[in-house]
Amino acid sequence: xxxxxxxxxxxxxxxxxxxxxxxxxxxxxxxxxxxxxxxxxxxxxxxxxxxxxxxxxxxxxxxxxxxxxxxxxxxxxxxxxxxxxxxxxxxxxxxxxxxxxxxxxxxxxxxxxxxxxxxxxxxxxxxxxxxxxxxxxxxxxxxxxxxxxxxxxxxxxxxxxxxxxxxxxxxxxxxxxxxxxxxxxxxxxxxxxxxxxxxxxxxxxxxxxxxxxxxxxxxxxxxxxxxxxxxxxxxxxxxxxxxxxxxxxxxxxxxxxxxxxxxxxxxxxxxxxxxxxxxxxxxxxxxxxxxxxxxxxxxxxxxxxxxxxxxxxxxxxxxxxxxxxxxxxxxxxxxxxxxxxxx
Numbered sequence: 308x309x310x311x312x313x314x315x316x317x318x319x320x321x322x323x324x325x326x327x328x329x330x331x332x333x334x335x336x337x338x339x340x341x342x343x344x345x346x347x348x349x350x351x352x353x354x355x356x357x358x359x360x361x362x363x364x365x366x367x368x369x370x371x372x373x374x375x376x377x378x379x380x381x382x383x384x385x386x387x388x389x390x391x392x393x394x395x396x397x398x399x400x401x402x403x404x405x406x407x408x409x410x411x412x413x414x415x416x417x418x419x420x421x422x423x424x425x426x427x428x429x430x431x432x433x434x435x436x437x438x439x440x441x442x443x444x445x446x447x448x449x450x451x452x453x454x455x456x457x458x459x460x461x462x463x464x465x466x467x468x469x470x471x472x473x474x475x476x477x478x479x480x481x482x483x484x485x486x487x488x489x490x491x492x493x494x495x496x497x498x499x500x501x502x503x504x505x506x507x508x509x510x511x512x513x514x515x516x517x518x519x520x521x522x523x524x525x526x527x528x529x530x531x532x533x534x535x536x537x538x539x540x541x542x543x544x545x546x547x548x549x550x551x552x553x554x555x556x557x558x559x560x561x562x563x564x565x566x567x568x569x570x571x572x573x574x575x576x577x578x579x580x581x582x583x584x585x586x587x588x589x590x591x592x593x594x595x596x597x598x599x600x601x602x603x604x605x606x607x608x609x610x611x612x613x614x615x616x617x618x619x620x621x622x623x624x625x626x627x628x629x630x631x632x633x634x635x636x637x638x639x640x641x642x643x644x645x646x647x648x649x650x
Contacts, residue, residue, distance in 0.1 A: 308320070315335060315398070319331055333366065333374065336363060342461055348381060349369055351373035352369045352373075397478065445612050457473060471621065476608060476615070477608050485533055489605075492606070504568060509564060522593040525567040526553055527571045527597065541613060543615070553571050553575050555569070577605035577607065578602070580600060597640075
């Protein structure tokens, strides 16, 4: 049985060894699919084995009654009205596009029924998937095509301090993280509201003196209690950044601290509270003040159009994620503030 779901693609079969033990073998092409199935619906799934020569690289066994109950849970938790949209929210637009190709092939059973009646399946040419759009329009109100869509990670990664987690715009998230709710909040709509919010929890900071010719900017480094950091993936790797910390230029009439709060919300969906000044850095065209901050609310899936994914990254993995040269001094400052244990 093939099973194509928002959390993964599975092939469920009864191998010779299953008959004696009343088990079924669940196979997948991606290990994370099996891990998501186990975490969400099938905790009885056994150890995942990997083979480079089998058709399905990853497989595990589970008691037949447990697999049957997992199928029930998949139906009980079904709330979406469009399958491909649900896949995009959970596993990313790339996986949704691949499933669309499967849909397109099988659609020919409906459009050409005589061709396939009683005949073996044959390879068919399929039309390419359409463009992947960000669910929010850009600053000009135009659709934003994502040229290289990000991939969401299984929900289980959000609860693992050693794992890198990733959510796409409007994607699913656990209800809480480290004891604090992940929920949308009513952010201020005007500069005055942001300034009031910044003043309510203002912190002491040194004078800010940008070099001549540089724009003023502010950003935040938000750390979770589990030691991971919030990172954003700019849409279409804007300015050459595959990932970075939220930051943006200071608009007229807006303070540095209010700007940091605004950028945290617009780029990551988070409500944050500033805790301390971290470092001032020259960027490509701006001089940016970075603050250390903590998450006090917000929903990462509410990211604006400038961001195509929000990630939670363990500190040890930050150098592999933040690869732009402009971020290297920032990573060095973090390493001084929170030294990693020596191997």
